[in-house]
Amino acid sequence: MxxxxxxxxxxxxxxxxxxxxxxxxxxxxxxxxxxxxxxxxxxxxxxxxxxxxxxxxxxxxxxxxxxxxxxxxxxxxxxxxxxxxKVTDTTVRIGYVGSLFYWKLPEIIDYLRKHIANVKVELVECGTRDQVEALKLGKIDIGFGRLGISDPSIKRIVIEREQLFLAVHKDHTLVTQNVKEVHLSQLVNEHIYIYPNTPKPNFSTFVQGIFSELDLIPQNLIETREIHMALGMVSSGEGGCIIPKSACSIGMKNLKFIPILDNEAESPITVAYRSIDNNEYIKQILDYLDELKSMN
Missing domain, CATH: 1.10.10.10 (Winged helix-like DNA-binding domain superfamily/Winged helix DNA-binding domain)
Structure with missing residues (x-):
């Protein structure tokens, strides 16, 4: 055949x-x-x-x-x-999830540009779900994301597990009552904005999955286009939003951030690349990521 x-x-x-x-x-x-x-x-x-x-x-x-x-x-x-x-290319195409710019991604990109000789860095915004296909088709060479999607032709490494926080308005009851930390079980009746509303799986389905793992059924999840829109609603006094710790640095007014204590409330940050890819720059990137992990 x-x-x-x-x-x-x-x-x-x-x-x-x-x-x-x-x-x-x-x-x-x-x-x-x-x-x-x-x-x-x-x-x-x-x-x-x-x-x-x-x-x-x-x-x-x-x-x-x-x-x-x-x-x-x-x-x-x-x-x-x-x-x-087979191709010797001097361009490194990096796929990324937008929220990682609040994490260490800018530092990593800056390091690549300064320390990998004769290599041009191109950035491609690409959701974790789409990174597997983009790697296979050669559209990107390495991807930074937040989901644990597996594929036999792709190697994926968890760099870090980032704690999740609840973003609420400064006048929210949890803030006025001086609540310092929460569990997801306390949020099932809250209006919670999740993001993005792109094809699944994505970060919004990841958050829903955590509730499911804990046998919780949130009553008022509201899906929005992206993190800034979700936090903008919260900043205006509408409900709350679950975000990774690094996103707490987003400079919006009226926001307070409360850590979520459930062990499951962690967002994995991953790096993915082609299994057969043995280019030297991949090794240099992975070595630098190991350095970053050892500094934590």
Whole structure:
């Protein structure tokens, strides 16, 4: 079974038409039809319902399609990663989550620019969820994020676990009552802003996951576009917001920050890179991150 045949099959499924699939593949219809029939003979099953317009897969055809797509996708990723491995590039493309600029990311970037000779640093804003795909496609070379998404072709290291804080207005009851620390169980009835509202998983689903781990059901979670909008609402007197400790440095008026004591209330800060990547700059970055950890 050739990859070309899988591509032909997948295209027919997606286009729901031999004619449209042949046009997209830039081949004539008869050879494409023969390829599909040969594939069915090889597998010993019928992949498409006969006489259906538009073309529809059989149950086993749909099952086989899911695997065909996975094989084609992994093959494309493998080619991309090998091509990146072969190329000697003087540019380091760093994917990052915006909130990490309140952490040590500016210091790390400054170090790279000053200490890695002849290397140009490019910054690419990229959510943790999207960093895996961006690494595979060579859009970034290293990613700094906040989620523990795993993939066999990507190495991920937890650099630090950052305590979470509750941001509230200075006139909030918790502040006026001089509450110095809280547990998430105290917040289930509060209006809590979470962010971002980008495709899942993201930091908002991470926060919801912590509540779930503690068997808590928050009644009033409100999703916003990004951290500044969430804190802006809190600064205006609306509810509270759960943020990493480093984000407490955001200079908005009227905000007070209360540490959350639950052991689960920690945000992992991670660095990710391609498993096959052995470029010297990756080693230098990891060595510097080890230095930062030892200084904590």
């Amino acid at each position: 050739e990859l070309r045949t899988l591509k032909y099959f997948a295209t027919v499924v997606e286009e729901k038409s031999i004619t449209k699939a042949a046009e997209k593949l830039c081949i004539a219809q008869p050879p494409l039809t023969r390829q599909i029939k040969n594939l069915e003979s090889e597998l010993g099953v019928v992949l498409f319902e006969r006489g259906m317009r538009p073309i529809k897969t059989t149950e086993v055809g749909e099952f086989f399609y899911q695997y065909a797509v996975q094989i084609l996708t992994l093959t494309a990723h493998a080619k991309s990663m090998v091509n990146r491995y």
